[in-house]
Amino acid sequence: LFNVERLMKPVDISKYTYIAIALVALVVMLYPRSRRIPFWVLVGVPSGFLVVAQVLMREPVFGASLPVTITEICSVVLTGLFARELNRYFAEFEEVVSKIVLNYAGTPPPLFAEEQGVMYQELKRARLYKRPLSVLVMKPHPNSLQQQLPQILQTYRDGLVNHIAIAGITRLLDxxxxxxxxxxxxxxxxxxxxxxxxxxxAEKVVSRIQQVVKEKMSLDLDIGVAGYPADANTFESLLNTARQRAEATPAATEEASSPAPAVQPT
Structure with a gap:
């Protein structure tokens, strides 16, 4: 569009065109469910916004400016097509990566939201029968992940390596x-x-888990333990306490003062 303006000085591409193009690109690329939106809706709404905005701002739309208006609308449509194709390629890549993870490390663990109800029930049972209970929060230590990169998949980022490690640890925990x-x-x-x-x-279990994961996967685990009722009475408090203690382990403290990059969640 900038080149059109350079070649044809009388042509003035509306600023609203750039807004519409950016809107289409952002929605398609950042909103995964946009693949379910009909394409005519995806490009029709921004195109309608473009025309209405120009009319309200008393910018020329029809007549001698009609070719420019058509060019602007076509640019929105082409942006939508390109962004949707790019989104589809990313989705296919993500699916392939997921299959690689499953083939490499086995079945991933259930999501926290799926098991949270079971954990609540266990805590209620412990309260009712006055029995002990412990909650562990663990994750691969970033330094160990960096050492495993050449052995797993060098091209993957830390987040993917973390998922692979989590799946492998789950297999050992089973x-x-x-x-x-x-x-x-x-x-x-x-x-x-x-x-x-x-x-x-639970600390004895922690030591055994750390030893097994170290032997089988060459990974160090930062594990925090919180026990009911000694440390907390609610599930959220147990979870937060265990997470804080995991982050305060000697390995995690060493990582905090190290220049090595930390693993970001996905």
Whole structure:
């Protein structure tokens, strides 16, 4: 569009055209569900906005300016087509990556939202029968992830490597823990609930998990433990306490003072 203005000085591309183009590109690229929106709606609304805005601002739209108006609308449509194709390629790439993760590390853990109800029930049961319970929050230590990059997939970013590591850790936890223990994926961490174990006995489980993960995957785990009722009485408090203690572990503290980049959640 800038080149059109340079070649044809009388042509004045409206500023609203750039707004409409940016709007279409942002919606298509940043809103995954935009693939469900009919294409004519996706480009028709910004194009309508473009024409209405020009009319309200008393800018020429028809007559001698009609070719320019058509050019502006076509630019919006072409932007929508290009952005949607790019979005489709990204979606296909994401699907391929997901398959690679599953083939590499096995079934990923259930999401935290899916297991949160079970954890609440376990906490209620512990309260009712006055039994101990512990909550662990764990995630791969960033330094270990950096060491694993050449062995897993060098081209993937830290977030993807974190997901691969989480899936692998879950596979090991399924072997090491009891069926009554609850495992869930929460953000960039794993949340594990250990019914019938207080924080003191849970520390023994923590040591065993760290040792197994270190031997099998060469990963260091930052694990925080919070026990009911010694540390907190509500599930949110147990979760927050365990997360804070995970971030305050010696390995995590060392990472905080290290120039190595931290892993960001996905």
């Amino acid at each position: 072997r090491e823990l009891f069926e009554t223990d609850v495992i869930a994926h929460y953000r960039d961490s794993l949340v594990v609930m250990l019914p019938e174990l207080d924080a003191t006995h």
